[in-house]
Amino acid sequence: VTLPVLGLAEIRAVVTPRLIRDAVRDALIAHAEGRTQVPPPMHLDFPDARGDCHVKAGHVLGSPHFTVKVASGFYRNPSRGLASNNGVLLVLDATTGLPVAVLADEGWLTAWRTAAAGALITDALTPPEVREVGVLGTGLQARLQVEWLHALRPLAQVRIWGRHPEAAESLSAELRRAGIDAHAGSLAQAAGAPCVITATAATTALADASAFHSAVHVTAVGADMPGKNELPVALFGAAAVIATDDHVQCLDHGDFGNAVRAGATTADADTSVGAVLRDGVGRSGLSIADLTGIGAADAAVASAVLSAVP
Amino acid sequence: VTLPVLGLAEIRAVVTPRLIRDAVRDALIAHAEGRTQVPPPMHLDFPDARGDCHVKAGHVLGSPHFTVKVASGFYRNPSRGLASNNGVLLVLDATTGLPVAVLADEGWLTAWRTAAAGALITDALTPPEVREVGVLGTGLQARLQVEWLHALRPLAQVRIWGRHPEAAESLSAELRRAGIDAHAGSLAQAAGAPCVITATAATTALADASAFHSAVHVTAVGADMPGKNELPVALFGAAAVIATDDHVQCLDHGDFGNAVRAGATTADADTSVGAVLRDGVGRSGLSIADLTGIGAADAAVASAVLSAVP
Numbered sequence: 001v002t003l004p005v006l007g008l009a010e011i012r013a014v015v016t017p018r019l020i021r022d023a024v025r026d027a028l029i030a031h032a033e034g035r036t037q038v039p040p041p042m043h044l045d046f047p048d049a050r051g052d053c054h055v056k057a058g059h060v061l062g063s064p065h066f067t068v069k070v071a072s073g074f075y076r077n078p079s080r081g082l083a084s085n086n087g088v089l090l091v092l093d094a095t096t097g098l099p100v101a102v103l104a105d106e107g108w109l110t111a112w113r114t115a116a117a118g119a120l121i122t123d124a125l126t127p128p129e130v131r132e133v134g135v136l137g138t139g140l141q142a143r144l145q146v147e148w149l150h151a152l153r154p155l156a157q158v159r160i161w162g163r164h165p166e167a168a169e170s171l172s173a174e175l176r177r178a179g180i181d182a183h184a185g186s187l188a189q190a191a192g193a194p195c196v197i198t199a200t201a202a203t204t205a206l207a208d209a210s211a212f213h214s215a216v217h218v219t220a221v222g223a224d225m226p227g228k229n230e231l232p233v234a235l236f237g238a239a240a241v242i243a244t245d246d247h248v249q250c251l252d253h254g255d256f257g258n259a260v261r262a263g264a265t266t267a268d269a270d271t272s273v274g275a276v277l278r279d280g281v282g283r284s285g286l287s288i289a290d291l292t293g294i295g296a297a298d299a300a301v302a303s304a305v306l307s308a309v310p
Numbered sequence: 311v312t313l314p315v316l317g318l319a320e321i322r323a324v325v326t327p328r329l330i331r332d333a334v335r336d337a338l339i340a341h342a343e344g345r346t347q348v349p350p351p352m353h354l355d356f357p358d359a360r361g362d363c364h365v366k367a368g369h370v371l372g373s374p375h376f377t378v379k380v381a382s383g384f385y386r387n388p389s390r391g392l393a394s395n396n397g398v399l400l401v402l403d404a405t406t407g408l409p410v411a412v413l414a415d416e417g418w419l420t421a422w423r424t425a426a427a428g429a430l431i432t433d434a435l436t437p438p439e440v441r442e443v444g445v446l447g448t449g450l451q452a453r454l455q456v457e458w459l460h461a462l463r464p465l466a467q468v469r470i471w472g473r474h475p476e477a478a479e480s481l482s483a484e485l486r487r488a489g490i491d492a493h494a495g496s497l498a499q500a501a502g503a504p505c506v507i508t509a510t511a512a513t514t515a516l517a518d519a520s521a522f523h524s525a526v527h528v529t530a531v532g533a534d535m536p537g538k539n540e541l542p543v544a545l546f547g548a549a550a551v552i553a554t555d556d557h558v559q560c561l562d563h564g565d566f567g568n569a570v571r572a573g574a575t576t577a578d579a580d581t582s583v584g585a586v587l588r589d590g591v592g593r594s595g596l597s598i599a600d601l602t603g604i605g606a607a608d609a610a611v612a613s614a615v616l617s618a619v620p
Contacts, residue, residue, distance in 0.1 A: 003315050003398070003414045039352040042367050044376060049405045055367055055378050057352050066354060068365050070378050070400060072407030080406065088313070088400060088409045090380060095359045096390065097382030099398045102412055104313045 032274025058295025115144035131156035134193030138162030161190035240285035342584025368605025425454035441466035444503030448472030550595035
């Protein structure tokens with residue numbers, strides 16, 4: 001009757017970026033090919049605690065496991081000495097429905113799979129010679145997006161902008177210690193890079209479309225629930241390629257959906273991230289990747305972790 | 311970093327029917343008063359394994375916990391020596407979002423809270439002098455509905471019908487050993503009782519409305535996901551009181567919804583189970599209770615279990 005609980009230390013001991021990246025890549029491609037089951041996420045709000053929570057379930061067809069994941073963000077936690085974000089992932093057997101394990105990953109698997117998805121699609125949609133990246137955001141996900149992309153293509157110049165300049169300085173210093181040429185910069189400098197990554201909890205566009213004047217590719221990972229918005233809708237009107245990790249989710253609560261509702265693009269203008277990862281895409285102007293996070297990636301990552309545990 | 315897992319034995323050691331019943335009653339009333347948060351459930355299907363799974367989340371406002379529950383039914387399990395139904399309940403802190411405990415209850419908390427909700431509303435809507443009950447269904451939930459109702463009002467004559475007569479005989483014998491005057495009967499005998507409870511996985515009405523000719527109250531607990539149907543739609547047209555545990559869920563996948571879509575009643579014809587439990591209802595003809603199971607009841611039961619654990 002004992003359901004094993006793997007804590008973060010045990011998970012960290014077996015997880016490698018390659019393990020996560022391969023699992024996420026496979027899941028995104030499976031999702032693009034209709035070989036996944038991903039019900040619409042559930043959201044709960046805790047306004048008194050400045051908290052929100054979403055629940056995502058997923059199954060890659062043919063996989064032995066499916067997962068139900070709870071991810072929370074409670075923004076008063078830091079004042080209690082706790083991390084804002086947390087999470088638990090429940091792994092179940094897809095043949096019997098029995099619970100197999102609990103991954104008490106404190107939200108790290110979500111952070112890593114988001115980093116993996118972002119790095120994979122940014123790398124796939126950014127011309128190989130581009131090494132300059134602008135980053136809007138200074139949190140954990142901003143750091144991971146840079147680090148995981150750097151692992152795929154060494155970056156030459158990273159400009160970090162955040163609402164709090166000291167946070168941008170601090171993240172830049174941290175990245176430099178990791179051997180990445182990163183410096184804090186203005187919003188104009190960061191958004192003006194040829195490759196831009198947004199990883200914020202913004203609820204209105206971070207900059208006008210004109211600020212992205214030199215962009216060949218933009219990846220947005222922050223819009224994970226209704227009400228969030230990072231990119232200006234006009235940018236979607238200018239894009240030659242719009243890649244979404246899940247068409248329905250991105251329409252519902254991604255930046256793509258914001259742009260469609262504003263009439264800047266059409267609901268059928270997107271292609272799937274998985275198809276881009278599988279087939280590549282002929283370059284012709286600006287590309288945008290809108291990531292909302294899919295349950296099938298959680299399921300694939302959980303299976304990979306379980307298969308790696310001794 | 312250790313997340314406590316309570317197994318079924320530990321849960322059984324602290325759970326009493328009164329504990330569950332009080333928690334469920336409070337949750338149903340809170341839900342009727344808008345003091346809960348219950349997102350639409352998620353469903354997953356595993357056709358190759360004849361399995362389905364639903365995920366329910368819930369929070370009673372002001373409670374220290376919220377829950378995310380996975381309940382599964384995998385109908386090939388018995389051939390492997392496993393129970394068809396299983397479940398896990400994740401309890402989280404409503405102030406910090408942190409996971410508090412995992413209740414690896416093997417689906418029993420769901421079974422008990424369903425039994426409690428059914429017994430409470432059946433007792434509330436059945437005139438006190440009625441002691442004869444007809445039961446359609448022979449599974450665990452059929453047994454629990456009878457036992458938990460018997461604890462509220464001793465039953466004098468219980469007629470059990472099932473598709474498999476030997477299952478009805480077996481359940482009747484089991485109930486008699488528990489001191490309840492139960493016997494297997496025909497569909498006409500069971501449906502013809504003054505108080506009828508349906509607890510099946512049926513996908514079409516179990517009998518015509520005329521079969522319920524003597525009913526003053528009917529409780530249906532089987533329709534827990536889209537595609538299920540126990541009661542004939544015409545019965546709703548004849549009902550003076552229709553009580554639903556959740557208006558939206560019952561419209562979506564309860565027998566009430568089936569009746570509304572068929573035009574036998576209107577979408578505003580129901581009252582909430584919680585309001586009936588709080589205020590009672592003036593009797594005037596047939597009453598029907600349609601229960602789909604609410605996440606807020608799971609949350610209340612989980613909180614009650616945790617507060618009872620030493």
